[in-house]
Amino acid sequence: MRKTLLPTLIIISSILLLVRLFYLQIIDDTLKIKSENNAIKIKFDFPERGYIYDRNGKLLVANQPSYDIMVVPKEVKEIDTLEFCTILQITKEEFIEKIEKAKIYSPRLPSLFLPQLNKMEFAGFQEKIRKYTGFYIQKRSLREYQTKHGANIFGFITQVNDAIIKDNPYYKSGDLIGRQGVEEAYEEILRGVKGVKYILKDKHNREIGSYKEGKFDTIAKQGSDVTLSIDGELQKYGEELMVNKRGGIVAIEPSTGEILALVTAPSYDPALLVGRQRSKNYTKLYNDSIAKPLFDRGLLGEFPPGSPFKILTGLVGLQEGVIDPQTSFTCNHGFSYGRGAFMRCHCPGGVVQLNFGIYKSCNTYFANVYKRTIEKYKRPKDGVDVWSNHLKSFGLGKFMGYDLPPGRKGHIPTSKFYEHFYPNGGWRSTTIISNSIGQGEVSMTPIQLANMMATIANRGYYYTPHIIKTIKGKKIDSKYTTKHITTIDRRHFDPVVNGLFDVYNRGTAFGLGVDGLEICGKTGTAENFAKINGKRVQLEDHSEFVAFAPRIRPKIAIAVIVENGHFGNTWAGPIATLMIEKYLNKKITRTDLEKRMLEGNLNYQYRKLYPSKDSIHKPKLDKTDSIRMKLKSKKELEKDKKKEVEKKKVAENKK
Template structure:
């Protein structure tokens, strides 16, 4: 009986082994992971990244060959570390730190050990790589920016982090991806699909050929080329005008929503974020917490819009029927409400209708309009909600749902917003600053430019976007379908006429451009900061919005210049010049151009850190740049007039 039991046990165990082997070889054979097989070396074949062109076909971003030293930690054998570090131009501490990082990621999978070798370093190292088992050289494409402009537009590529790898299994340690700008927004389009080769190794860890004759190998798929909406010449010109200033400029084509220029100042040369010095250069840019060159002010800068927002209140007043274009308001150098007084630049007894109110930027007129809107039905709570709905229909106070990598919502308040301050009673006078674009109203430059595009179109806009064409694809409907505001078409004409008179007789009369009918609005916004724990008033921001021509508009733009004193001083000049550059292709107002190159605001920005006093009411202060800087900018201007940027 015991012998029989032993015999059955052997047979039973044998069946278990046979069943397990059958299960592993038949049912789970597809689970064999080539990436975890130590007898197979994985070699990735990286595709060329797609090219980037401007709207006129000018090549902005191309590729250049790059060589990465890869490591498979588990395969590394003892080596002459000092010699290897000398060849790689790194120190031993960096060697150890990088190796430990690669081992922590995976001892079996390849990681980038040293990225982006130069051709010269590659040539020297290639001859000696046989000495360093576990290391090999991998070729890939690196970005080559064909321009020095548009860093905030184009962005850059950098090595993926752990979160990138976790979120998208396509990436492995050492891969590159778009980090900012167009490179990030259109990463999946530009990157293509990398190929892979599986190389069989023998028991001595030597390559013996393709695994299963290359059955599982894949070929790379090249990234698609894209054309962006930016006009490189207009972008370069705008960046030149914004030298020695801080702020943002957005120019839009009203008929399509295409972004013609997107300028953030200060900026930097995109080429400094390419190659082995990328990390060091990025760190310098990141640590500049004063100029903030990595901060895209045109998309992320949130400012009170100031007087340009009066255009919105005029439109809402017309739509709600609380004012007519001819109805007048008398200004006594300001507007009194209760025991408070809102100042204005109009003379005592000035009578304004809607057109002259816009032309003269009368605070009393728009305070009256705002109160009439909120008090229309005797309930200011309902009134401000209605007011907010109209403003948001222009894309204000919300993300624009565009294809830009960063952005801010801005702020258009409603009754709920004020509940924590005014929980029970609410009157129109509580928020009277909204009448002149201050108080709780806040916008980004791109939102304000989009608002002006909607006014230029008499009531609709296209979502602002940066993509013009993708190779072999059509644009999504979100960029081609018009979005309508809550304002009827006929209500735009008086407002547009008022903007036209701003250039003819009003606050921008000195900025006219021959043969171009420009409609604009100046803005001067109070500017406060906390310095040494105290709220300090700094020099006002300069803001300007405009579109042109008046009929069949081709460009709408918003210009924000921080600490620029008043609207027409810096922002207005920049707007007029960019409009002329776009429409004519050349400049006749060289006087405005020369003034902007000769004067900057660096001294103004240094005041909080130097202890120098602010003279916010002194309109005579100017800050000339150094003569050498001025001559440099003049030379750069000459270069821009030649073909290419």
């Protein structure tokens, strides 16, 4: 038995191998048609990408016809290169470079030679294409934007590179792929499926019909349409309010986690990244290191949260039982700690309880709450970790898992972080007291701030923020419908919400309210440092504001950050109020705020950062800007007047 086992196995293996070879070579033609076979020409039929709509059914992104010139290098015969280059407006050097690149990919397979011809260019080339053997036209579709807003949301379409082709066999040279935004996040859904036709050629390289009567041909399948959670009108309005400013706006529907608006400023017209000028325009946007229009501040900007963070300090203190709504602290316009250290406070002072502490934004109150929270435990490290874990239950200090490609975690420090910087110990609650008011080592992104407010609006839970609402014929990922519950008991939220409501009624946002709307909000002013000529310089503070409305059954939660905007109620607060009124009432009654925000210009602040550098969004000093004049001191105004008088005198003397 043992003697026959080995020969038997060898015979069986040989038979199986021969059968497999016979099947592959004689019966199965799939490998044959996939190979670089001279007798078979492969033609792809590219489907239209799926359309993109806003939450109200408004079409945002459609398609337009485009034409690519394809080349099969081995089939290229002697042609009039000069005439060819003249028609397509390219140089001879570019012609040679493109042919050589195509040869590297494959001498027998089609490669993209020149992409995205418009109708006029296509018409001119089509008339003489018969003279240029080896070249043919491939029809495609490019994006056509029905809006000039939301570029950061949509992303763009670009050609695949060698790395993508290597990793994903679906893509071939010259294929298009979504990059950034929704186009990248939902590429497989939007792109559809390419159709393939196999055409038989004779020995003279002439097409003589379908291979195997079209047995292996497939039909192109159009991409699925998607509906975004974005409100197109709200997005447009937000971008208009942020003209001549830098920062971000994120608005979320608390009951679903759907993103209603995602504004980054400055932005750009999405149509710039369509057509033959796409690469040139992208390079300009990418190289703009001053305004950074490709940098999505709503998702990637990490800022000290400032005073809005006091809301969380209060909630953690309530949950840990170190305070209740009636707990009082005395504020003497600041909080004394350490060896003569003093944290200033701009509230009126006196005996402060939770409600007053929130609506007057008392630093002293929340510093005491934070100190008690950390010192509740024997070791500072234990207190910090308890505090940190509460905050992380709000989705802070980690990637949130939303359905757009870019993201930042922000930072919520733990004991390990401080042990690294204080290896010999010696740190305590007062060492890190700045955390209590959203400064120190704490940082958050605007979308985290908006989600924080959505969580408070829901009294203790949130849904992962997402930009997809529906996909035609498919279900959205279940993670966007899964409820995340915080470690803070529901009963602790109402006292905090009452304080946020009073911010508008008698607090730091007094005067920003809208009749008939119950808005709960919190102003913020975050310190802002930057390196200029290698030195760390403190610049104008960032203006921040977070809010939700209505107070009962909230429909919108929002976070606004205006870089170098100073007080929260100067820029960010009015913008948040206008966005809320626009979404809930579909009209604006606070026309005074609207006029001030639409005409407001902070470019004079940004000129201080890069006074000599150039930018496609180069800030221009607007001397007539009324807001800027209001923010100036009397001395500055007097200086400006003197300068203007001197200029007039010089001009008159020249005359």
